Amino acid sequence: MLLAIDIGNTNMEFGVFSGNEIIASFRLVTNRDITSDEIGLFTSQFFQENSLDRRDISDIVIASVVPQVMYSITNAVKKYFYNKVPLIVGDNLPFDIVNCYDNPRDVGADRLVAAIAAYKKYGGPLIVVDFGTATTFDAIGPAGEYLGGAIYPGIKISMDALFTKAAKLPRVELVRPASVIGRNTVTSLQSGAVNGYVGAVRNIVSLMKREMGGDVRVVATGGLAKLVGDETDIFLAIDRSLMLDGLYLLYESYQKKQGRMAP
Incomplete structure (x- = not known):
């Protein structure tokens, strides 16, 4: 195992x-x-x-x-x-991907591992949107090469900053309110957070797809992927196991190169 x-x-x-x-x-x-x-x-x-x-x-x-x-x-x-x-990964386990970043070492290991798994599972070209501490948008080319991407403040970071800087605004649960027009402070914050974030994600994905051209798939992963995914139809899949699957695929490739079988 x-x-x-x-x-x-x-x-x-x-x-x-x-x-x-x-x-x-x-x-x-x-x-x-x-x-x-x-x-x-x-x-x-x-x-x-x-x-x-x-x-x-x-x-x-x-x-x-x-x-x-x-x-x-x-x-x-x-x-x-x-x-x-x-x-x-990146030390005694090399990345099995072509990295087109200006400085390949600047790309986080998580972004490359997710890119490897997404390409293997869904094909390319595609965009991987990872909803973590930061929300990252990673573009993978038709041959599986890592093209680059965008980094956006995570939705929780954004809300924490608002709570910290605005004395009268409370912390709120990140859920979609019943209507866009909030009738109190809590639902107003929820509307701005969820609907505003969905809009930002749609726009960044749309601009990236325009630059990439052709039929570009979009896959979401990360802890808050379902929150945003439930509010839009831009995702081919919401794949919570993408990072772990990517680690297995890297390990499997390494074992084959060493002439061994993965357990």
Whole structure:
């Protein structure tokens, strides 16, 4: 079995693969001060509750955009998974994608991993919209090459900034109100947040499709993908497992190049 770990700015997602299928997954809040023992104990409890044996994990692959967590996560892996040395995307696990960015190192590992998975699953050309801490729009060409993209403040970041800077505005739940015209402060904030964000996403996708030309597919992923996806028909699919699937595909490609079969 393979343990895939995606470390984002907001959450760390752990997925256990048997063959090419995810059989179990869980998330932890990304805490830059978390210790290796905290990660190890959470993971051990998860394995126990799902009747999984840590000794059955043959390899571990990690993608991270949070360098501060890497010391703890790699030490947790070695300590709680019997001295396994993890494969780290962009380090000892190379990206299997043509990267057209001016400086390829500037692209976050998460964006490239999602691009690889989306192209493999849906074909190209396509746009991947990832609703995370930031909302990223990534363009993938017809041959699977990474063309570039756009980065937009995440909807939660936007609302937190509004709450912080405007003394009389409360925090609100991110749901679509019954009407665009809010009748109180809460529904007015919800209308602006959800409807405004959907409009921004539609516009950026439309402009990117115009530049790319042809029949461009659009796929959404990330924690808030369904919130926006329910309000628009621009997405071919809402795929919450895209990052973990991408990690498996990278690992599978690496194993084949090494003359080995993925577990």
